Each structure stands twice: as C-alpha cells, then as structure tokens.
Amino acid sequence: MKGIILVMDGMGDRPLKELDNQTPLQAANTPNMDKMAERGITGIMDSIRPGIIPGSDTAHLSILGYDPYEVYTGRGPFEASGVGLDVIPGDIAFRCNFSTADENGIITDRRAGRIREGTKDIVDVLNTMVIKGYEDIQIIFKESTGHRAVLVLRGEGLSDKVTDADPKVEGKKPKIVESTDGSEEAKRTADLLNKIVEKSYEMVKNHPVNIGRMEENKPPANIIIPRGAGAVPKVEHINEKYEVNSACIAETGLIMGIGRFAGMDIIEMDDVTGGVDTNLDNIIDTIINQVNNTDHNFFLINIDGADEAGHDGNAIQKKEFIEKVDKIVMSKLLNLKNVVLFLTADHSTPISVMNHSGDPVPVIINSPEVRVDDVKEYNEFAVAKGGLCRIRGSDVMNIVMDLMNNSHKFGA
Template sequence: MKGIIMIIDGMGDRPIKELGYKTPLEVALTPNMDKMAENGICGIMDPIRPGIRAGSDTSHISILGYNPYEVYTGRGPFEAAGVGVDVLPGDIAFRCNFSTVDDKGIITDRRAGRIRVGTQEIAQTVNGMELEEDVQVIFKESTGHRAVLVLRGKGLSDQVSDADPKHEGKNPKKVVALDDTEEAKKTADILNKVVEKSYELLKDHPINIKRIESGENAANIIIPRGAGAVPKVEPFGEKYGLNPVCIAETGLIKGIASIAGMQLIDIPGATGGIDTNLENIKNGIIETASKDYDFMLINVDGADEAGHDGEMEEKVKFLEKVDVVIGELMKIEEVYFILTADHSTPISIMDHTGDPVPIVITGPEVRVDDVTKFNERSTSKGGLCRIRGNNIMDILMDLMNRSTKFGA
C-alpha cells in the first residue's frame, strides 16, 4: 500500500457574506472531493493546535510528524534548500520578496506585481554582491516574487528581525538584533546593507526598465524575512521506513521535503499561483504514483494565493479546477489518500488564521462515516472528529500496517 497526503494550501476559509455566509469550498462545485468524503472518513484538523495561526512551513513540519517547536528555526533555510542552494551548518538563510519601492523608499507593492518573468536575471545581479564584511552573499530566485538569501561566514546569528513591514505604504523595516550578542548585531548590520544595496543594483536594471515601460511594477528591492539557521532533521525515510517523494510548487515546501530527505519531482509550469499548470501537476502525480515510492507529499498553492489577495471568485474557481484533478487521482489504486489543507487563508482576513481545516482519508479499510460533502462544516461531523497535524502520520502508518505496537 502507498500513502499520499495532498495538501491544498490555504484551502480553509470563513463564511463570507457575499456567498450567503458560506465558505468558498462550500459554494464551489467539487463533486470529486464530495465523492472522497462519501467514500472516506472525515474530520477537521488543527495543523499545530487549536487557535494557532500556522505558517505553511510549521504546518507541513507538523503534518509530516516532526515537532515544529524543535525543528523550526525560521523559514529561510527551507526556502533556500527548496531552490537548490546547498545550505551548510553555520549559514543563516532568509526568505525574500522581490518588491517595489518608490523614489522615497516607500514600498508600493510587496510582491512586485507578482513578477513571473526575469527574476533569474535580477537574482544574478544581487547574487555575490560585495560587502565590506567577510561574508558571502548567496541569492537565488524561487517561484514568482519569492527568492532566498543566504549569508555565509563566521560570527553570524539568526537572531535578527525582519525587513518586511508586511504592508504597503511603509519603508522597509530596519533590521535589529534580537539579543545582545555581537553575532546578532553584526548580522543585522549586514542585512540592512543588503537591502540598501539591492535597491542601488536593481533600480535601473534592464528588466525593471522594461517592466516600467509596460506599466508593470519594478522588482527594484529585496525584502528579507524569516531568518533561520539550518536545522538538524531525522530523515523522513528513516523515521517511518518509507521511500518518500514530494511534488510541490514553492521553494518553501520543496525545501522542507529536501531537508527531510525526500526525492523532489519538478513539474513544468507549476507557478504556485492560480495560473499554475494543474494538468502537468496531475500527470506528474499519476506518473510518480506508478513508480517505486510508497509515500507521496503533494502541495498545490493557488487557493492560498487567492486568499492572500482577497480574491473570492478566484479562490472558488481554483478549488473547482483542483477538484477536476482530484477526480483523476482517485483512480490511483492500492493507496490511502489523505486530502486536507495546511491552514485556513480566509478572504476576509487575507492571511492565515487558526481555524481548523477539513480532512478526509480514503482507502480500502477506512471506517467510512456518513459525511457526503467535503467542506469545513460538513467534515466536522465525521468519524475522525477533530485531530491535530501531528496525528496524521500515525493514522496513516497504522492504516498502512506499518506502525509498531505500543506496549505488550
């Protein structure tokens, strides 16, 4: 038997007045997800614990059976590993946005118009920037407006604040040390110089000149956040005795899988947005399921993007497109299939919340309950009741008859 966990990033939501106080998942036409609910056992899931606003990183860590309070040092290392940077012990890594600032240094677009093209050329200009300190600057683009920054050198610390103010209309925040160590003070100073110099390098970059001429926002500054040192993680395959593989769109999730020792499958056209190539993702999943892997982690990100952008109709449409993909995946045989989300990203909040998310498990020997619809409210009446993210792998291993008995 194989095990598959498919996570629709940010799928959960809250009731919306414009939808008759229903959620996007409740109004979307999702016959295949509903069929899964009808044929499986349902419930709701708190990625970390009730009321905790989980990030995509910490929730995935929890769902994979690790303790995020022990493993998670910050988002940066996972982002860096996910885009192919060979992070080393002692490296301090950051996730970054390509952003837009005006001539007064005010951020006018944190995501630079959700830039898709030209980021590699922009990243090459920033990569290896020379600073006075004996520190190597490694910079690489990820998907869309995302990128990673790694500082490599002696005497560095991850105890520094973010440069990201989280909202437009503000200057990048001055990075400060979060403790009194010289290492933290040195790292904060370096990071402020990186932000400042990135603008100098990018404001007249040819890619940005073309974007401005075509009415698009320039990616003229780098805004880092999520500092973290490289964590030590027990390989997933050794932890569970499985041969794991991951299909994901964003550098963050790829990085979590990479640090956990999973094989990564790249999908052409997987952007991490609502414009992602779901056909290629579907074909990649089906092809991978036929190979010698017995565990697959899948992450599809577009619903989260729509939630962050407050795009109600786009979220509904994207969930309906994903449902078509799920209809094909339901044809995979000899598998326990878990469908859930990593967190809620409500349209009304435009950010993650601590609301629980729906979950369903299908497979040959699950105790099917009476739920017939897959959404936040219907699944709450299912046989799984309310579980936490770190329960999922225990449940899956038991269903796959791979768990060990506790006690005599």
C-alpha cells in the same frame, strides 16, 4: 499500499457575505471532493494546536510528524534548500520577496506585481553584491517561483536572532532589521541586512528587466525584502523515521525545502508557479506517474493557488481555483487503487484576513478499509461531523502509516 498526503495550501476559510455566508470551499462546485467525502472518513484538523496560527512551514513539519517547536529555526533554510542551494551548518538563510519601492523607499507592491519572469537576470546582478566592511561574508541570492527568492549569508560571526525587513503591508518603508537577543553577532547580522536591502535597490532599480516592466506599466522588482531568518536545522529523515520510500511533489521552494531536509526525493515539474495560474495538468500527470511507475510508496503533495487567492483577498478566484483542482486533479485521484489518500489544508487563509488564521481545516481520508462515516460533502462545516472528529497535524503520519499497514504495535 501507498500513501499520499495532499495539502491544498491555505484552502480553509471563513463564511463570506459575498458568497451567501459560505466559505469558498462551501460555495465551490466540487463533485469529486464530495465523492471522496462520501466514500471516506472525515474530520477537522488543527495543524499544530487549536487556535495556533501556523505558517506553511510549521504546519507541514507537524503534518510530517516533526515537532515544529523543536526543529523549526525559521523559514529561510527550507526556502534555500528548496531552490537548490546547498546550505551548510553555520549558514543563515532568509526567505525574500522581490518587491517594488518608489523613489522615497516606500514599498508600493510587496510582490512586484507577482512577477513571473526575469528574476534570474536580476539575481545574477545581486550576486555580485559586496558590502563595505563585510567583505568576509559571502552573500548568496537565488530566485524561487514567482516573486519569491532566498538569501544565504555565509561566514563567521553571524546569527539568526534578527527581525524581518518586511513591512507586511504596502505604503511603508522596509522595517529596520534589529537584533532580538542583543548579541554582537545578531547586531552585526542586522546591520549587514539593512545594508543589503538598501544596496539591492541601488543595484537593480535600473535593471533592463525593470525598465521593461515599467514601460509595460508593471511594478518593477527593484528591491529585495528578507524575512524568516533561520540557522540550518537538523531533521531526522522521514524514510528512517517511518520506514518509507518518500517523494515530495510541490511547486514552491519552501515545501521542496522541507521535503529535502526530511530526506525525501524531490520531484520537479515544469510550468508550475505556486499561483492560481499554475499548470494543474502537469501536477496531476506527475502524481499519477510517480504513484504508478516508481518505487516511492509515500508522497507529500502541495498545491498552492488557494493560498495565493486568500492572501490577495479574492474570494471568487479562490472558489474557482478550488473548482479547477477538483475537476483536473481530484477526478483522476479518485481512480487510484491501493492508495491511502489524506486530503487536507495546511492552514486557513481567510479572505477577510488576507493572512493565515488558527481556524481548523477540513480532512478526508480515502482508503480501501477505512471506516466510512455519514458525511457526503467536503467543506469546513460538513466534515466537522465526521468520524475522525478533531485531530492535530501530529496525528496525521501515525494515521496514514496505520492505514498503509506500515505501523508497529506499541507494547507486547
């Protein structure tokens, strides 16, 4: 028996007038997910706790059986590890956006038009950065998927107790990074970050990639905005924790980084973007090959496009992406044998909010011996009547391991 946790990132939502007071999942044509609901057990899940708004990182940690309040130091280290940087104890890592700033320093596009190409060339220039007065600190940039990047600071006298530079909305300058604990190390780190943001604009505003984008009337990726500071955490490997041979199949550096910290094998794919334009055929082919032809018996899978559409406030795009996943991915997963398949989202990303919310997310479990309930549709409302009732993310691994017959009795 093999186990799969498939996370549709940000799939949960709230009813929308433009969709006849339905959520995108309700409005979507999803015959395969509905069939999974009909032959499985369903429920709703709070990734962390009821009403707590989870990040993708803290939600995935909880779903994998880790207490995010204990192991989470910030998003940066997971992003850095996920894109292949060997972070070490003492490093301070940050998640970054390639963004667009005008001549007055105002951010006009936080994601630089969701840039897809040329970021490696921009990073090659940024990696020559030296900040006066901080020559002892190594400044390491690495591009991730799309508009995403990471920054690692390596050296003595640094701290992760600093605020974000991300203004969160267009029309404002990057925030001034500040210390959160008043320590000299944090003040020093904050000052360095403010200089890095300013220097990044000077270094790449006239980069050939950006000149080309402006000639095509596309937003240039002319500034780096760091956020999600974190020191490198210690995480118990999942293979030892649950006695499995695990693999992570994901599009984004963040989820791959969580998988790498958890000791999972990282299965990389070509032509995946973490957006609605990702290559779903490559994703499902990778999943099927890994399940059928490798020794891995547990998989964490993340598909990210619904979250992107939620952040963009695009209800139709979110609905259509869910339909594409149902048609391309779920149709083939339905045919897998001897598999425990746990389908859910890590959090809701409501169109009306354009960010994460604390709304619970829908869950289905398909397994050869699962107790099938009466639910026949997969959406936020139908599954609330299911046999799983309401669970937390921290319950997921225990449930999956039990259905895989991979658990041990507690007590005599």
